[in-house]
Amino acid sequence: MDQLAGDSQTNLSIEEERKVARTFMGRIEWEMIVVGLGQCIVWVITWGLVVNDVIPLWAGLLISTISTACSYLPSHAGQHGHLSGKHKQLNWLNTVVGQISLIPLAQSHHILKATHMKHHAHTNDPERDPDYRHTHVDNWFQSAIQIQNQTGEGGLIEVVEKLSEEDPKFAKTLETGSLVGLVFFFAQMAVAVIYPLETLLLWWIPRKIAVSYLGIIFSHEPHKNLPVGRYKDSRFWSNAMPRYLNHSMQIHAMHHMYPNICHYDEPKAIEALKPFMVARGIPGAEEIPEKIKLNPLIRAFS
């Protein structure tokens, strides 16, 4: 791998770039399987502890909010096939773990996968990128609010209708996923009748906070004010928070460059691919430190 990275100092062709990138692809991202199942178990246990008066509701709210914030990324890994890696017989892991991980968010893995693939295909396109409306806003607050009303008036519907007309398979996937959405819809109502305050504070509020957090950190920060186009649609960025509190979305540009590279392998891949990133003009690439450890991006960016 180091040899390949070394060779690339002189050869910055697309072929060489792909050759280096391929060395980081194909493994099973077991870390995401642990996070996906782990956070869901934490969420279920929190419910049990609160309902049985072992811990107070406010503590449950705190724990549930943190664990729910971790529920999307394992589904995202499943959407890109990272949970099975190159092992096709384990493809089921992507869907099963991805869907279990989304229980606290009450979302369908199929729907999120279909819309996320369209986001990759049409990043920053106002007519086709499902994430456009909560990405290209002026500040965090607008992003946090906009993402909550995605399915409401003036939201995602027009984009989804257009994409469905263009791609019947996309429409079919949404239809399949809506069944899961319906299960969550009724589940929340049923649980609210039995445990109303617990449902509000352990499920509804945590998932609203998590969704806003996702809108800001996963969409707005990496893509705001950027045009359409490979190498142009995502940026490296930093804020005052440690990289891990941003779910490492500071290096999200790596994911858009090669979505098949696992999330936990991205720092090493960036180190190897930095010359290509700089040569292609990826926003912020020239400021990436030589070694990406813990939170070095804070020092590199303002």
Add this chain to the structure above:
Amino acid sequence: MKVITLFFEHITTWGLVWFGLIFWGSIFNAIFNYFLGDSHSLAFALTAYLLGLILGLLGKYKGWSWIN
């Protein structure tokens, strides 16, 4: 099959209203009980579920999908 289709159509159109009535009604009822004493009065319960219904109707007609 037709019943299932009708059911889906109904939920697509009126889902937010049902959600307001049942989900938010139950939560408002619990909040009333918590702050106004555990009286389980019928008037409180009716008020809570009415508020939930109103929120659901507002959700449907104003496009407030965030209530779900």
